[in-house]
Amino acid sequence: MHDLTENRSVLLKIFYPVAALVLVVGAWAFLVWFYEVPRYVMPSPSDVANHISEDWQTLVKGFGVTFLEFLLGFTLGAGTGFVFAVLMDMSRTVRGILYPILILSQAIPIIAISAALTIWLGFGLAPKLVIVALVVFFPVVVNVLDGLASVDKDVLNLVRSMGASKFSTFRHVKLPATYSPLFSALKLSATFSVTGAVIAEWTASTSGGIGAYLLQANSRLNTAGTFSAITFLAALGIVSFLLVVAVEYLLTPWKSGHKARRWSRSYWQE
Amino acid sequence: MEQAPKLALMGVSRTFGDLTALSSTELAVKPGEFISVVGPSGCGKSTMFNIIAGVLQPSTGKVLIDGKDVTNQSGHVGYMLQKDLLLPWRTVLDNIVLGAVLKGGASRAERDEGVALARRYGLGDFINHYPAALSGGMRQRVALMRTLAMHHDVMLLDEPFGALDSQTRLSMQQWLLSVWEKEKRTIVFVTHDIDEAIFLADRVVVMTPRPGRIHEIIDVPIERPRPVSSLTRPEFVALKQRILGTIYNNASPANEEAAPHA
Numbered sequence: 001m002h003d004l005t006e007n008r009s010v011l012l013k014i015f016y017p018v019a020a021l022v023l024v025v026g027a028w029a030f031l032v033w034f035y036e037v038p039r040y041v042m043p044s045p046s047d048v049a050n051h052i053s054e055d056w057q058t059l060v061k062g063f064g065v066t067f068l069e070f071l072l073g074f075t076l077g078a079g080t081g082f083v084f085a086v087l088m089d090m091s092r093t094v095r096g097i098l099y100p101i102l103i104l105s106q107a108i109p110i111i112a113i114s115a116a117l118t119i120w121l122g123f124g125l126a127p128k129l130v131i132v133a134l135v136v137f138f139p140v141v142v143n144v145l146d147g148l149a150s151v152d153k154d155v156l157n158l159v160r161s162m163g164a165s166k167f168s169t170f171r172h173v174k175l176p177a178t179y180s181p182l183f184s185a186l187k188l189s190a191t192f193s194v195t196g197a198v199i200a201e202w203t204a205s206t207s208g209g210i211g212a213y214l215l216q217a218n219s220r221l222n223t224a225g226t227f228s229a230i231t232f233l234a235a236l237g238i239v240s241f242l243l244v245v246a247v248e249y250l251l252t253p254w255k256s257g258h259k260a261r262r263w264s265r266s267y268w269q270e
Numbered sequence: 271m272e273q274a275p276k277l278a279l280m281g282v283s284r285t286f287g288d289l290t291a292l293s294s295t296e297l298a299v300k301p302g303e304f305i306s307v308v309g310p311s312g313c314g315k316s317t318m319f320n321i322i323a324g325v326l327q328p329s330t331g332k333v334l335i336d337g338k339d340v341t342n343q344s345g346h347v348g349y350m351l352q353k354d355l356l357l358p359w360r361t362v363l364d365n366i367v368l369g370a371v372l373k374g375g376a377s378r379a380e381r382d383e384g385v386a387l388a389r390r391y392g393l394g395d396f397i398n399h400y401p402a403a404l405s406g407g408m409r410q411r412v413a414l415m416r417t418l419a420m421h422h423d424v425m426l427l428d429e430p431f432g433a434l435d436s437q438t439r440l441s442m443q444q445w446l447l448s449v450w451e452k453e454k455r456t457i458v459f460v461t462h463d464i465d466e467a468i469f470l471a472d473r474v475v476v477m478t479p480r481p482g483r484i485h486e487i488i489d490v491p492i493e494r495p496r497p498v499s500s501l502t503r504p505e506f507v508a509l510k511q512r513i514l515g516t517i518y519n520n521a522s523p524a525n526e527e528a529a530p531h532a
């Protein structure tokens with residue numbers, strides 16, 4: 001009984017997005033056909049599908065390149081942001097010094113810094129990682145700081161009365177309290193990070209990523225190519241987001257269920 | 271001869287700037303005794319507990335447990351507050367064994383003992399649940415088991431049932447008494463509810479504010495086990511009147527302001 005309703009809700013979770021996709025593509029195909037829009041202005045879904053099947057290998061390779069830029073840059077930015085937040089939470093002096101840097105990182109438009117980064121760091125992976133990292137960095141610092149500050153003073157008193165050391169207080173009380181706000185920040189910035197990777201590829205378009213592909217197709221007025229790239233970018237955004245959601249699901253079991261998962265270490269069995 | 275006290279406060283006081291939160295206080299609690307502490311808000315009850323628990327430094331005085339000076343040392347008593355303070359990311363069992371975890375990890379035996387506690391006190395079906403799935407009364411019981419599992423002879427309970435409705439509260443009081451009888455711990459229990467204070471305790475400590483101090487310690491000569499009906503016995507009612515009188519004559523600011531009218 002219980003399993004049945006659970007299966008149904010999983011099916012619905014898959015059904016709704018698929019239905020939405022079919023609806024959008026259907027409307028697109030219909031409008032292009034109905035208004036007889038010329039191909040070079042707006043290709044139909046089938047034109048795009050044809051283009052994708054013809055240029056499949058380049059697109060998939062580009063997907064891989066951009067995804068790697070996203071993954072490394074995102075991890076780098078989130079990691080740095082996390083460490084910044086912990087340091088800022090520990091000492092008021094550190095907070096005073098780091099806060100201006102933080103605001104600065106947010107105030108500089110990414111497009112503006114993108115060209116400079118290419119000059120400094122070359123045409124390789126490095127400038128792309130920095131730009132993607134910059135996108136996640138700020139939200140992560142702010143949210144993790146919030147999480148660290150949200151720990152109840154009474155909880156801290158309680159664990160102190162239990163004889164907990166500073167380290168074990170951090171490990172068991174403060175650290176887990178940051179997970180929820182951390183993942184809100186990561187979910188919010190996952191798709192923006194993909195945009196960041198694309199912008200970075202535009203300034204140094206030798207990487208062979210989807211952003212570079214898009215730029216090339218655009219300059220040749222190859223609209224089917226442009227829309228193929230957009231399709232892959234949309235997929236990339238969704239994959240990035242789902243990846244964050246999956247990691248969150250694994251690391252915060254208390255948010256998605258009443259009980260510890262059967263295979264987890266905290267699950268007690270006779 | 272008097273029994274040597276389990277817990278003793280000797281001249282313990284604490285000031286915050288100009289404010290004397292707790293003026294010089296003497297208290298001796300016998301092994302296995304159940305002491306209630308009552309008094310209006312701000313009379314220094316939590317301050318006293320924080321000092322005993324070693325998380326707040328006293329301005330003067332010493333705290334002794336079994337005759338040993340433990341002033342400013344944490345980890346010697348079990349401490350439980352009004353809020354259950356369960357960690358939402360830990361299961362019931364992992365919350366119960368938190369004391370061991372904080373000191374480097376819970377062993378298999380400690381986890382087994384946590385399970386036994388949960389079963390003995392009616393949470394056997396919730397061992398793997400997260401606190402969010404529990405009712406207020408259940409959460410409070412988990413918090414008490416966490417305190418029990420630390421194996422300290424002395425337990426400080428600061429308004430542990432304050433947030434519960436009166437039905438749940440009554441059953442929790444009885445449950446606490448049964449736990450106390452089984453586990454033979456020494457309990458100091460803060461409450462705002464005078465019925466609760468008398469019903470549970472061997473002695474009631476009455477505190478008054480400005481400055482916070484112990485005004486009086488009253489024996490409760492009602493034999494145990496105490497059925498709920500003892501709440502209406504004449505000696506119970508007389509005690510209650512006496513305590514209420516002490517608190518209202520010494521504490522209520524309204525009383526002071528109203529005094530000229532009388």
Ligand SMILES: Nc1ncnc2c1ncn2[C@@H]1O[C@H](COP(=O)(O)OP(=O)(O)OP(=O)(O)O)[C@@H](O)[C@H]1O
Nearest residue numbers: 286289291309310311312313314315316317318482
């Ligand atoms: N950290 C602190 N800094 C300054 N003043 C404090 C601090 N802790 C407590 N006080 C003051 O000390 C006095 C006693 O506080 P305490 O918390 O011990 O009262 P209480 O008897 O527990 O009250 P309640 O019944 O409301 O819990 C209060 O006037 C309070 O404002």
Ligand SMILES: [Mg+2]
Nearest residue numbers: 315316317428
């Ligand atoms: Mg208090």
